Amino acid sequence: MAAHLIVLGNEKGGTGKSTTAVHVAVALAHAGFKVGALDLDGRQRTFARYIENRSAFAAKRGLELPTPETVVITDETPDLDRERLIAQVGAFARSKDAIVIDTPGRDSVLGRTAMGIADTLVTPLNDSFVDFDLIGQVDPDTYKVKRPSFYAELVWDARKARAKVDGGSVDWVVLRNRLSSLEARNRKRVGGALDELSKRIGFRVVPGLSERVIYRELFPKGLTLLDTAVIDEVSMSHVAARAELRELIGSLNLPMWDAAAQASA
Template identity: 40%
Template sequence: MFGRQRVQASGRSGAAHLLVCGNEKGGSGKSTLGIHIATDLLNRGLRVGILDLDIRQQTMARFFAYRARTASIKKLALPMPRVEILPAVRRERVADVEHEERCKLFRLLLDLRNDCDIVIVDTPGASTNLSDIVHSQADTLISPMNDSFVDFDVLGSIDPVTGQFGGTSHYADTVRHARRERRHADGAMLDWVIVRNRQATFSSRNERKVDNGLRQLAMQMGFRLVDGIGERVVFRELFPLGLTVMDSAVLYDLNVCSRTSPSHLAGKAEIERLVRALRLPLEAEGAQRAAIRRELGRPNEFRTRIAELLH
């Protein structure tokens, strides 16, 4: 009941779209995807909120700290998101820790969704209390994976010889539960998108088996398969600057890359294609949410609603 109340509150008219980057395997590319999607949306003029729940790594939060530093040093007018990190809770009882974490998370999510057009949440590469909660709150869940049996194992099992699908994994079951909770709460359906990263130019026999397994699992689990981004040096080179290939004008002005750089142009095209494939509520719907917020301002009713839900 506690979690369902918050879904109903956050799902009201004018609330920001919640995009969660989730996968219980570390190094799958969650933060990289989130960073590039965020900068693309920022450069479109949308207000973006970032919630970094990976308390140990904080990759997304650090990236935007680098971005702010670059903007300050170079005197650049870089579009910036609102970045939030949930502070660690320390209590003697585990139950008290989990309760306080939930309260803080729901307050922050409600505030972010009232203040932004799109909210992007980066989750850790492991199952946690907070990660499970945001999965059940998500409008869109993107789970990046590489074309290998190692990454496929996060979703389910597959016979490496026959290529036949064996069964779902713990993470797939977690998402199934999250979708059920969301549907029961407000009738909405979580859009689960598997993003295939680092795909090889030429497919191997192994990759074809993984592809067949993914398509079998997609029919059973109801997720969508889309192409992600390749392994590009330019992504790593730009990270310490807090910049991405979507910051084209700034990159050219700083002479970081040329307008004809094949890697830059290809990387930019990949991100643009990915964002289109995610089917996020942009342009007209984003403008409508902004109009609703301008009309309502920051009403006291919003804060009262938070208090009612948390007590």
């Protein structure tokens, strides 16, 4: 496919997956790329609602905001919906530079299918051992990694299947979302476990989005930290969050983002 496929995957809710997905998609659109987006959670529709709010706000203000073309695919009839997913990805691949897929926060046929065709798989985790347990189990006394968990095994199987099908590879990126300056001991222990596990099963660890109220406040208007030109009051928190977002996008090592950075240098 010509389009680069970015999948946000995590079977645990509350990790900032949809918020991250929206910001990645809008950041690429702001950079001038044609972006298609798929929301595979037909019940919650968090990504789709964010984009609907964005379109409504733009229409009300008479604005033209860079916005990804978004399609919702339900997961009520697995076989049919899998076919719809593959067909929509194929359609986007012919007209888009990038495709961003937000998967449900639970195990699903659609989520597994998307994982298996990803070029970049992004797994946001809150910085705690509760979330770490999704990808690895640790010894309660030493905090050393004992074994990979079920989701890591799913990713491993998906990567092997992808290599057999087309020889492609999946760049797996784990985001440490909601990093706190407090609880330094917990932060260090989680970081150590992530580094240890990453060497065993092959993922990259990058800083994600911090715990900032601004991310939740922007949802009703569908705005992101890159839309400061239309945000009524811009604070230092906005500026810091925008820099944080740019660092996150850059750390994903997306081929089109690297090209855009070189062109603007």
